[in-house]
Amino acid sequence: MNSYNNETMNITERMIKIISKKLLCLLFLFLLLPGLLSADDKRKIMVINSDASVEKYREVQEEFHKAISYPIPVTEIRLEDRRRTISEIDALLDDKDYCVVYCIGTKAYLIANKYADEKPVIFSSVINWLRLPVTERTYGVSNELHTGMQLMLFRYIFPKIQKLGVLYSRQYTGEWFKKTVEAAKEMNVEIIGHAVSDGNDAVTKLQKLLPDIQAFWLISDPMVMSDKKNLFKILKQCDTKKTPVFSYHGVFAKYGAILVVSADNPTIGRQAAGIAEELLSGRKPAEKVQFPAGSHIILNLKKVKEYGLQYSEDALGSVNQVIE
Structure with a gap:
């Protein structure tokens, strides 16, 4: 009977030690996490919308924001706002902290393609994207279904x-x-x-x-x-x-x-967010241009x-x- 009790106590002690180690690991990660996130604090996403007053463009942008899970600042540029000049947009795109540029509509893409240098550019909501000038850094979601x-x-x-x-x-x-x-x-x-x-x-x-x-x-x-x-x-x-x-x-x-x-449109926004997150994590999407999933x-x-x-x-x- 004593040997049984001793064995039970030994098992209990081992379990307590294992749980304690796991709790310490979790505590360590919890304390370390703010530091890890702060290392990425400088990274930013730029969203350029050809015309946010257009419902389909607005829907896509709203869903993109909802789907982005990274704790990363997003700067919006709405091209219908005439206060933004091309030179100002060019200056913003020169900022190295912007690591991904998401373009909604053809006008937005053409500007980003010209001024974004080597930054990856994601497009969506473009009719017949095959007529666009594309590069190795171009990614997107086609407006045409499979x-x-x-x-x-x-x-x-x-x-x-x-x-x-x-x-x-x-x-x-x-x-x-x-x-x-x-x-x-x-x-x-x-x-x-x-x-x-x-x-x-x-x-x-x-x-x-x-x-x-x-x-x-x-x-x-x-x-x-x-x-x-x-x-x-x-x-x-x-x-x-x-x-x-x-x-x-x-x-x-x-x-x-x-x-x-x-x-x-909402599905397109979510897909664009998925592409952005893959690029932010250092991976390259398997398909450079995806068909809409919905x-x-x-x-x-x-x-x-x-x-x-x-x-x-x-x-x-x-x-x-x-x-x-």
């Missing part, structure tokens, strides 16, 4: 549509078109496309394209959408022929697009019924907004 995901949604909601028309430019979306044609084949979808040189050419090429397709996929190409006038002509032609339009921005639903699959789907059911299109009612559960 092609395969969009095609799957098209097929899921409209299983009878198998011929999609696309207008594209060789300069900006030529490579995207080639890859999309191949991806579509795996889903039993045929992509029929015409290359265009400008907005007027797009209107002409669409007239040739419409008789051969079941739906038109309006993509973000600056040659196709060179101005509002030609864009409205494209949408009007499709509506006259009752050819459904798939697109990438919610505004097009107001002008007759039947399906819009767009990137989710989407927002709008179905114009009013137009669907007007055109007499067949659609999957089961798919309505995956739609965020229905226009009736």
Whole structure:
């Protein structure tokens, strides 16, 4: 009995010693932590927003701030504030304490790319980022969703549509078109496309394209959408022929697009924050430019019924907004 009690006491003493050591380690880390953080106190993030009065830009920036877990100062520059001159922004970017620059919108990125020297630059909320001047220090979140995901949604909601028309430019979306044609084949979808040189050419090429397709996929190409006038002509032609339009921005639903699959802005902000934190920790992200991880789907059911299109009612559960 005594040997049993002695063994129990020995085990208890060992456990107390182990717990005591762990508590001391935790106390040491707790005392050391402020010193560790103070070593990084000089590091800062700069956020340049092309126009924070624009809702989608503001949403992205707000979510970026929420998602940053590092205890690190963030300086905001809003380009709609005319009090900030380019020379002032240039002087701020010269500050070596700014170790990451996050740019929201094209205007912000072009300024940072020019003046940020060797600092890593993250972009988001840029339509057709492939037209941007990029460097080894460029990272970002694309505004365009993964092609395969969009095609799957098209097929899921409209299983009878198998011929999609696309207008594209060789300069900006030529490579995207080639890859999309191949991806579509795996889903039993045929992509029929015409290359265009400008907005007027797009209107002409669409007239040739419409008789051969079941739906038109309006993509973000600056040659196709060179101005509002030609864009409205494209949408009007499709509506006259009752050819459904798939697109990438919610505004097009107001002008007759039947399906819009767009990137989710809060998700983009969180992804940009994730890239920033990887860079701050000394790691390089596996993908320099990521596809958006979330989407927002709008179905114009009013137009669907007007055109007499067949659609999957089961798919309505995956739609965020229905226009009736």
